Amino acid sequence: MEEPRWLDEREDRAWRGYRRMRRLLDLELARELTQDAGLSEPDYDVLSDLSETPDQRLRLSELADRMLWSRSRLSHHLSRMQQRGLVTREECPADGRGSVVALTPAGRQAIEAAAPGHVAAVRRHLIDLLTPEEIEALGALTHRVVDHLAGDHRRRGRAEG
Amino acid sequence: MEEPRWLDEREDRAWRGYRRMRRLLDLELARELTQDAGLSEPDYDVLSDLSETPDQRLRLSELADRMLWSRSRLSHHLSRMQQRGLVTREECPADGRGSVVALTPAGRQAIEAAAPGHVAAVRRHLIDLLTPEEIEALGALTHRVVDHLAGDHRRRGRAEG
DNA sequence: GCAAGTTGGTTGACATGTCATCGACCGTAG
DNA sequence: CTACGGTCGATGACATGTCAACCAACTTGC
Numbered sequence: 051m052e053e054p055r056w057l058d059e060r061e062d063r064a065w066r067g068y069r070r071m072r073r074l075l076d077l078e079l080a081r082e083l084t085q086d087a088g089l090s091e092p093d094y095d096v097l098s099d100l101s102e103t104p105d106q107r108l109r110l111s112e113l114a115d116r117m118l119w120s121r122s123r124l125s126h127h128l129s130r131m132q133q134r135g136l137v138t139r140e141e142c143p144a145d146g147r148g149s150v151v152a153l154t155p156a157g158r159q160a161i162e163a164a165a166p167g168h169v170a171a172v173r174r175h176l177i178d179l180l181t182p183e184e185i186e187a188l189g190a191l192t193h194r195v196v197d198h199l200a201g202d203h204r205r206r207g208r209a210e211g
Numbered sequence: 212m213e214e215p216r217w218l219d220e221r222e223d224r225a226w227r228g229y230r231r232m233r234r235l236l237d238l239e240l241a242r243e244l245t246q247d248a249g250l251s252e253p254d255y256d257v258l259s260d261l262s263e264t265p266d267q268r269l270r271l272s273e274l275a276d277r278m279l280w281s282r283s284r285l286s287h288h289l290s291r292m293q294q295r296g297l298v299t300r301e302e303c304p305a306d307g308r309g310s311v312v313a314l315t316p317a318g319r320q321a322i323e324a325a326a327p328g329h330v331a332a333v334r335r336h337l338i339d340l341l342t343p344e345e346i347e348a349l350g351a352l353t354h355r356v357v358d359h360l361a362g363d364h365r366r367r368g369r370a371e372g
Numbered sequence: 373g374c375a376a377g378t379t380g381g382t383t384g385a386c387a388t389g390t391c392a393t394c395g396a397c398c399g400t401a402g
Numbered sequence: 403c404t405a406c407g408g409t410c411g412a413t414g415a416c417a418t419g420t421c422a423a424c425c426a427a428c429t430t431g432c
Contacts, residue, residue, distance in 0.1 A: 067353030
């Protein structure tokens with residue numbers, strides 16, 4: 051057990067700031083989204099990903115991978131969204147095991163109604179508070195971290211080790 | 212309903228990167244923490260806040276405010292941690308309604324055992340991947356966003372409006 | 373000193389996420 | 403063709419977080 055390199059003052063400030071921002075931003079965006087559109091953030095993400103897809107439909111596993119969700123979580127969540135009439139499940143023609151999620155008209159309507167307000171909130175509480183340089187830096191830095199982590203994560207999807 | 216200002220390419224890159232990083236970093240840090248120390252991130256945060264306090268103890272409401280948790284969440288979580296012997300509840304001498312959480316020896320031992328590995332993981336997956344300029348920028352930007360959000364959040368604690 | 377309103381914390385019901393497991397189906401080696 | 407191992411998605415049990423209701427104790431105005 052060697053004495054670790056603790057975070058120095060600037061590092062600590064960045065780390066604590068990140069975690070605090072994370073929490074507050076999440077709370078606020080979720081709050082506005084529920085209030086204005088009756089959707090949770092996970093709902094929004096599912097609908098958003100589906101609506102950006104050419105045919106408004108995706109294989110479950112494909113959607114799960116894009117969202118970095120477990121298949122189980124997605125399955126549970128889709129069941130709830132299906133109850134509310136936002137999405138439907140269809141059989142997958144290409145693979146008898148699989149299924150396909152599709153946006154319903156109500157789902158499409160929900161995301162179209164929610165999107166402008168949500169983007170505005172993201173601007174108001176984050177993007178518009180940053181300088182162009184900061185936006186650039188944030189893009190660069192997050193993508194570097196993601197690339198670093200993504201390898202492990204994908205690898206871990208297959209087997210533990 | 213006016214057409215909103217959608218995110219441009221750089222803004223979108225920053226926003227998506229942030230959310231992806233958020234998710235992956237969280238998964239990885241939580242995974243290592245559980246594996247190496249048998250603690251969840253919320254456990255770690257509670258123990259960490261308590262251990263940084265002079266007397267190793269805090270009023271529930273004080274701790275909840277620091278962590279940006281609801282009182283209810285904290286109460287539930289402390290019950291679970293109490294079960295595991297990491298903390299205890301004590302009566303508050305100054306206010307008969309209140310109570311005080313205190314670190315147990317086991318709790319102190321747990322956080323001391325967990326901290327070096329956790330800090331190392333934070334370095335490995337985030338801090339050490341950034342340039343000094345980026346760390347500086349991240350600190351500045353997150354604190355600006357937090358300040359912007361903190362007002363609303365505190366205000367909302369009292370009354371809805 | 374007491375009635376009314378506020379605050380601190382707990383609780384129970386419920387929503388959500390995780391983990392382990394399962395059945396069905398796929399692909400491939402024999 | 404068939405047996406085998408791996409993948410797809412669903413499910414049930416459980417951990418965690420949220421929300422609303424609650425009790426008890428504090429505070430304030432009279």
